[in-house]
Amino acid sequence: MAQFQEVEKQSIMHPKPPGLTLHYGTAGLRTNAKHLDHAMFRMGLLATLRSKNTKATIGVMVTASHNPEEDNGLKLIDPMGEMMAPAWEHYATQLANADDLLTVLKDIIEKEAINMSQEANVFVGKDTRSSSARLSQAVLDGVSALDGHSKDYGLVTTPQLHYMVRCQNTKGKYGEATLDGYYSKLCQAFIQLTKNASNRTDDQKLLSVDGANGIGALKVREMESHLKKELQISLFNDGSQGKLNYQCGADFVKVQQKPPTGFKMNPGERYCSFDGDADRIVYYYTDSEGQFHLLDGDKIATLMSTFLKELLEQAGLNLKVAVVQTAYANGSSTHYLENTMKVIVRCAKTGVKHLHHAAQEFDVAVYFESNGHGTVLFSEAAEEKICQLAEDPNINDEKKRAALLLQNTINVINQTVGDAISDMLFIEAILAIKGMSVQQWDAVYADLPNRQLKVKVADRRAIDTTDAERRAVSPPGMQDTVDSLVNKYKQARSFVRPSGTEDIVRVYAEADTQESADALAHEVSLAVYRLAGGVGEEPKPLH
Numbered sequence: 001m002a003q004f005q006e007v008e009k010q011s012i013m014h015p016k017p018p019g020l021t022l023h024y025g026t027a028g029l030r031t032n033a034k035h036l037d038h039a040m041f042r043m044g045l046l047a048t049l050r051s052k053n054t055k056a057t058i059g060v061m062v063t064a065s066h067n068p069e070e071d072n073g074l075k076l077i078d079p080m081g082e083m084m085a086p087a088w089e090h091y092a093t094q095l096a097n098a099d100d101l102l103t104v105l106k107d108i109i110e111k112e113a114i115n116m117s118q119e120a121n122v123f124v125g126k127d128t129r130s131s132s133a134r135l136s137q138a139v140l141d142g143v144s145a146l147d148g149h150s151k152d153y154g155l156v157t158t159p160q161l162h163y164m165v166r167c168q169n170t171k172g173k174y175g176e177a178t179l180d181g182y183y184s185k186l187c188q189a190f191i192q193l194t195k196n197a198s199n200r201t202d203d204q205k206l207l208s209v210d211g212a213n214g215i216g217a218l219k220v221r222e223m224e225s226h227l228k229k230e231l232q233i234s235l236f237n238d239g240s241q242g243k244l245n246y247q248c249g250a251d252f253v254k255v256q257q258k259p260p261t262g263f264k265m266n267p268g269e270r271y272c273s274f275d276g277d278a279d280r281i282v283y284y285y286t287d288s289e290g291q292f293h294l295l296d297g298d299k300i301a302t303l304m305s306t307f308l309k310e311l312l313e314q315a316g317l318n319l320k321v322a323v324v325q326t327a328y329a330n331g332s333s334t335h336y337l338e339n340t341m342k343v344i345v346r347c348a349k350t351g352v353k354h355l356h357h358a359a360q361e362f363d364v365a366v367y368f369e370s371n372g373h374g375t376v377l378f379s380e381a382a383e384e385k386i387c388q389l390a391e392d393p394n395i396n397d398e399k400k401r402a403a404l405l406l407q408n409t410i411n412v413i414n415q416t417v418g419d420a421i422s423d424m425l426f427i428e429a430i431l432a433i434k435g436m437s438v439q440q441w442d443a444v445y446a447d448l449p450n451r452q453l454k455v456k457v458a459d460r461r462a463i464d465t466t467d468a469e470r471r472a473v474s475p476p477g478m479q480d481t482v483d484s485l486v487n488k489y490k491q492a493r494s495f496v497r498p499s500g501t502e503d504i505v506r507v508y509a510e511a512d513t514q515e516s517a518d519a520l521a522h523e524v525s526l527a528v529y530r531l532a533g534g535v536g537e538e539p540k541p542l543h
């Protein structure tokens with residue numbers, strides 16, 4: 001076939017470096033940008049096949065999120081704006097590593113019974129990395145080699161591209177597949193929501209945003225005029241001087257538990273940080289003693305789910321709210337949600353696709369990883385009930401207000417994936433409506449002190465887990481040891497899991513004091529080292 005000849009010809013321009021193996025994992029493909037050209041071309045081919053296979057538009061986002069500027073990567077986006085189906089992740093890995101490209105390509109076509117005369121459409125976007133322009137061109141080359149149509153959105157955040165894909169495939173029902181459409185939908189909903197905040201002062205309209213020197217900063221700037229001064233953003237780490245993700249951004253703030261560099265914090269004021277592709281957000285402030293307070297994904301999920309539950313009750317709608325977390329969620333947040341808020345809490349495996357999937361089972365579900373990636377999903381039936389109620393002329397004022405707030409909430413949220421911009425607008429609207437300060441939000445519950453450690457082992461697959469990664473089933477004796485160590489401390493919890501992104505085992509521990517959490521984390525690390533084949537020096541105590 002002429003198509004395959006074209007692929008063969010073009011692939012010569014995108015040679016695979018010998019001996020390189022890549023893996024399409026939870027975060028897509030990710031490595032040093034020098035090694036990615038061939039993989040990008042090939043993922044252009046794969047996206048075209050996926051488009052023919054689903055008879056819908058597929059997205060390809062070129063980004064390495066919170067990784068350093070030298071890295072790059074790619075994520076494929078399925079028709080409803082969600083992450084690509086797991087079966088195809090396997091094809092992505094095979095194709096990226098194939099020495100005989102055509103054989104693997106034909107194999108996928110045969111296995112999925114793809115009709116090669118079916119039209120294909122692929123949306124492509126990229127972040128601000130210096131390598132992104134060249135690499136997204138390689139994706140576009142891949143699409144055209146298989147006669148696919150492509151639309152290059154250029155510089156966009158990851159969630160913006162997810163949004164475009166969903167808009168395109170739902171024929172405008174979700175919104176218009178343009179940046180202007182995205183800003184208009186979200187900002188109009190935000191302005192409608194904040195109209196309900198009667199005593200909002202000018203001070204409460206101010207927010208400082210750390211753009212991680214990345215794409216999020218550019219896009220916040222682009223959005224500003226749509227906000228009509230209802231939110232006044234002071235942007236720092238906007239990319240004009242600093243390096244992408246370097247000592248700034250959501251990942252830095254969460255992992256280091258300290259403010260980003262690049263500005264001075266004023267006590268009591270509200271700050272937030274995006275990550276390098278703006279699909280994560282965390283909030284923070286310092287108190288009058290200079291103490292740093294972080295409001296992570298768990299605090300965000302609590303704020304959002306509480307707001308939604310209250311509104312649904314006021315609206316008299318019998319819809320269940322659930323929160324989906326991972327094992328990393330602070331025990332205090334889970335306790336508060338289950339016992340005080342009385343919402344359903346589910347624990348999913350680490351990785352956005354697992355949370356998203358678990359959230360799809362409920363009427364209204366808030367999902368968040370502690371690291372700040374998350375969003376809210378409404379089932380189709382829930383959306384319909386809310387819209388019907390909002391249009392019902394025979395309801396009282398309280399119900400009407402709640403129904404309209406819920407309707408605007410649906411519109412401010414990007415349901416395809418965690419979106420720092422959309423999450424920020426929703427959080428700001430909730431704080432405004434509730435007249436809540438960041439300190440009051442923080443005081444809803446107190447985080448249990450916790451510690452995360454890494455252990456190097458010969459083969460991290462020696463650790464196998466169950467129960468959403470909360471219990472180890474191998475190596476033998478591992479879980480019993482963890483259990484007996486946990487029993488020594490108060491309010492303690494600990495688990496171990498192999499990392500999906502690094503060649504290490506991760507250890508998490510929490511307890512009533514920082515000393516206890518640190519000691520427990522160290523003792524569990526030692527157990528991993530001894531039972532799961534640790535390499536290098538034995539883990540040392542933290543104090």
Ligand code: 16G
Nearest residue numbers: 026027350351352353499500501502
């Ligand atoms: C990936 C995941 C992120 C998860 C992290 C865990 C996506 C898009 N990203 O970055 O959600 O928190 O991996 O890394 O799913 P780990 O397995 O090394 O702990």
Ligand code: ZN
Nearest residue numbers: 065275277279
């Ligand atoms: Zn990201």
